[in-house]
Amino acid sequence: MTNTTHIAPDALEDLRKQIEGSVFAPGDSGYDKARMTWNLAVQQFPAAVVMATSDADVVAAVRFAGQQGLKVGVQATGHGVIRPADGSLLINTAQMAGVEVDAATQTARFEAGAPWGAVLEKAQAHGLAPLLGSSPSVGAVAYSLGGGLGWLARKYGLSADSVTSFDVVTANGRTLHVSADENTDLFWGMRGGGGGFAIVTSMEIKLYPVAEVFGGNLVYPAALAGEILRRYRDWIATLPLEFSTSVALMNLPPLPMVPEFLRGKSVAMVRGCYCGPVGEGQALLQPWLDWQAPIANLFHPMTFSSVAEVSNDPHDPVPGATTGAWLSELSDTAIDALVRYGVSINGSSPFVLTEVRHVGGAMASVDHNSNAFPHREESLLLDVTGMAPTPEAHAFVVNYAREFKSALEPAISGLYANFTERDEARHAVAHSFPPETLQRLAALKAKYDPDNLFDYSYQLGDGADAS
Numbered sequence: 001m002t003n004t005t006h007i008a009p010d011a012l013e014d015l016r017k018q019i020e021g022s023v024f025a026p027g028d029s030g031y032d033k034a035r036m037t038w039n040l041a042v043q044q045f046p047a048a049v050v051m052a053t054s055d056a057d058v059v060a061a062v063r064f065a066g067q068q069g070l071k072v073g074v075q076a077t078g079h080g081v082i083r084p085a086d087g088s089l090l091i092n093t094a095q096m097a098g099v100e101v102d103a104a105t106q107t108a109r110f111e112a113g114a115p116w117g118a119v120l121e122k123a124q125a126h127g128l129a130p131l132l133g134s135s136p137s138v139g140a141v142a143y144s145l146g147g148g149l150g151w152l153a154r155k156y157g158l159s160a161d162s163v164t165s166f167d168v169v170t171a172n173g174r175t176l177h178v179s180a181d182e183n184t185d186l187f188w189g190m191r192g193g194g195g196g197f198a199i200v201t202s203m204e205i206k207l208y209p210v211a212e213v214f215g216g217n218l219v220y221p222a223a224l225a226g227e228i229l230r231r232y233r234d235w236i237a238t239l240p241l242e243f244s245t246s247v248a249l250m251n252l253p254p255l256p257m258v259p260e261f262l263r264g265k266s267v268a269m270v271r272g273c274y275c276g277p278v279g280e281g282q283a284l285l286q287p288w289l290d291w292q293a294p295i296a297n298l299f300h301p302m303t304f305s306s307v308a309e310v311s312n313d314p315h316d317p318v319p320g321a322t323t324g325a326w327l328s329e330l331s332d333t334a335i336d337a338l339v340r341y342g343v344s345i346n347g348s349s350p351f352v353l354t355e356v357r358h359v360g361g362a363m364a365s366v367d368h369n370s371n372a373f374p375h376r377e378e379s380l381l382l383d384v385t386g387m388a389p390t391p392e393a394h395a396f397v398v399n400y401a402r403e404f405k406s407a408l409e410p411a412i413s414g415l416y417a418n419f420t421e422r423d424e425a426r427h428a429v430a431h432s433f434p435p436e437t438l439q440r441l442a443a444l445k446a447k448y449d450p451d452n453l454f455d456y457s458y459q460l461g462d463g464a465d466a467s
């Protein structure tokens, strides 16, 4: 176990009295579970973990941290840890997972720990859809703080643009309602600028009338990856906003959880979700089927509640390393790099997934100054994930990804906060904001968190790094 800040027993006792939920400190039997993240490659050793059950718990924890001189980390699921919460008071919101849907106003309001799946389920009961991403296990709040691009992105845009309000706890332990009418500076900055300004306790979003979609994967042999990416480049130029698509190069492990016909194989998949009439989606997909019969055609009409089938991301915790980038183009050189690094030949690539998503569409059509999200003109998004069961494997994946990105460099136009983690998220994301936006975000940080209590988020100012 790494060195961790110690909280005096009487202070800990005092904290326990103030918290309705639970408090775990090193040595407590629940501590190891409470400090766990979804990404098992992250090991973190907070001074204590508060499993919050209410806004009042969050307020009490923040005030306690201030009095004790502790920094505050916050976590819902641990899918996107920016900086391991070593030595912090970690506020875990997983038990704050209430969701309410108002079908009449087509909105959902939920607590900070709600995973997208919980929002999806309640919304789909009314034929409505939230703008979740590829995995329903991801936390809805942090996903939206970073932007949030999923299978309805081209039609309905970023999740951040659909947020109508937040309830937050600030660094001085005050509760604020944040919306287009109240605390508007925070409303601007938290949508796209991340969670370093205040702790969200609940969030309200717009929902959209999407009940059925046509979605799935065409699975081709990896030997066709280059040709598929070249065809994809032309195909996406013809697609309506209803069709959000990607190409995924996958190196599948030889594990029982993988369907037998894919076990241990490398494949290239054309993925998509069409939210218009099914027949139109089938017609738009037809050029692929005319070109070459896939190993498997997994496209089918489905209720939107099943949309996670398209990406089939792991639900249970796994040890991984992820990175990504915006791509300005799918040039032949970029395609060569994607295939060279993404397709494993005799174990040459540690990546499980190299995915290029076609985004753009609705995210470009809102006022570019309406919030802090900086990448509205981008249309191609790269996402790369490798398995990292040991620190050595993690270092290998990170180095390999660095080399891969160098080979792609001419096509890389910036970083997408949600597809970065750890050092890259903490230090590099800021470089992706235009200088005026970064300046505004730094001013917001100075106003709402002048002592950098929430020092486990993106580093947007000059704050010293204690790690």
Ligand SMILES: Cc1cc2nc3c(=O)[nH]c(=O)nc-3n(C[C@H](O)[C@H](O)[C@H](O)COP(=O)(O)OP(=O)(O)OC[C@H]3O[C@@H](n4cnc5c(N)ncnc54)[C@H](O)[C@@H]3O)c2cc1C
Pocket (backbone or CB within 6 Å): 074, 075, 076, 077, 078, 079, 080, 081, 082, 083, 093, 112, 132, 133, 134, 135, 137, 138, 139, 140, 141, 142, 143, 144, 145, 146, 147, 148, 149, 150, 194, 195, 196, 198, 199, 200, 201, 313, 314, 418, 419, 456, 457
């Ligand atoms: C399998 C997988 C699939 C994904 N798919 C997509 C996708 O399709 N599209 C997309 O855009 N992104 C996607 N992501 C990225 C994901 O949106 C981010 O990693 C997101 O930050 C995860 O949120 P979380 O609550 O699940 O994770 P956590 O690790 O719990 O939170 C991430 C960070 O957010 C901050 N935070 C958490 N809760 C709060 C709060 N209440 N108040 C303030 N700050 C807070 C903290 O700094 C925390 O470190 C995916 C990630 C994974 C692992």
